[in-house]
Amino acid sequence: MVTTTCIIADADKGFRQLLKLQLKKADPTISIAGEAEDAQTAGIQIDAITPEIVFMDANLPPTDVFSVLEACEHKKFKLIVLSDGEQHALKALKANAVDYLLKPLRRADLEVALYKARAGMGRQPVTVANMAGVAPSVEARIPIWTGTSYEMVDADTIVYCKANNNYTEILLLDRRKFLLSKTLKFYENLLKDHPFCRIHQSYLVNTVYIKSVERGRKSHITLKDNTRLEIAQARKDKTFRFLGLM
CATH class of the missing domain: 3.40.50.2300 (Response regulator)
Structure with a gap:
């Protein structure tokens, strides 16, 4: 070892x-x-x-x-x-x-x-x-197990993270998906210095890839690939503040 x-x-x-x-x-x-x-x-x-x-x-x-x-x-x-x-x-x-x-x-x-x-x-x-001098910029590179080796993935290529029980599914910009053996809370902490917002108990979204936001009794975001995700009622205010909408 x-x-x-x-x-x-x-x-x-x-x-x-x-x-x-x-x-x-x-x-x-x-x-x-x-x-x-x-x-x-x-x-x-x-x-x-x-x-x-x-x-x-x-x-x-x-x-x-x-x-x-x-x-x-x-x-x-x-x-x-x-x-x-x-x-x-x-x-x-x-x-x-x-x-x-x-x-x-x-x-x-x-x-x-x-x-x-x-x-x-x-x-x-x-x-x-x-x-x-000026503090260095934060650069996150996350090791992801691809099945044969670890791939170092830049945080800005992550579109969103989705909770799957005690695992997390990560979608990358190139459309690849990986299921990782860490909780969504773990990745929320890891990516806290980057533009990721927890919009729902099940979703942590890279706000760079948000195309539009629907506000109403049920609110949603639409990503640039047209994926539509619900914003949880309990997380509306925090999400809108994060996006500069309040």
Whole structure:
């Protein structure tokens, strides 16, 4: 079994133990290669172990995560920032973190973060040099099992996702369909930084491909291929706000 090396850097030993258990349940191929409770140890381990993924608290004592990154020679890893609040989110984005997780961690959020790392988001080396400039654009590439191999699919080629019990059917722009073993909620979280709107319990739609919207007692959208989908009553207001119709 091919494993992915990982380091956890957090001052709270109890949290580190909990995260290790959560990672084991979320992805058995993750190998915890090191732990650190302070910035100096984290920097040493990152350079010595050269991990593929680093989970690091934004307020790692006696400094912060971004000072650690600046001092590290090894930068070719996927960074997942941990925090008790949202005050460091912009810095994390500018440092090319693949995700920013709030404590206490939710399993769904952790799975999405791992999925992003696996899919190669944040492929640029981690560097605080970017922090003075504009944050990189979000680019999602989703690994899809075609039956013989994994195909990396760009998010903007997904027309819509449809719930199928605990699976999700994805329709691509080239009309291919794939049935994937993740829930629609999983893909809603994964694609939250892209123009996807949950119009119904069963549908997550790429709004780029909406041709028209029918408003009434029963509302619908029509896609550019003339597919007609109902907007759930409970999701009308949110959908119309998302589309700028309210």
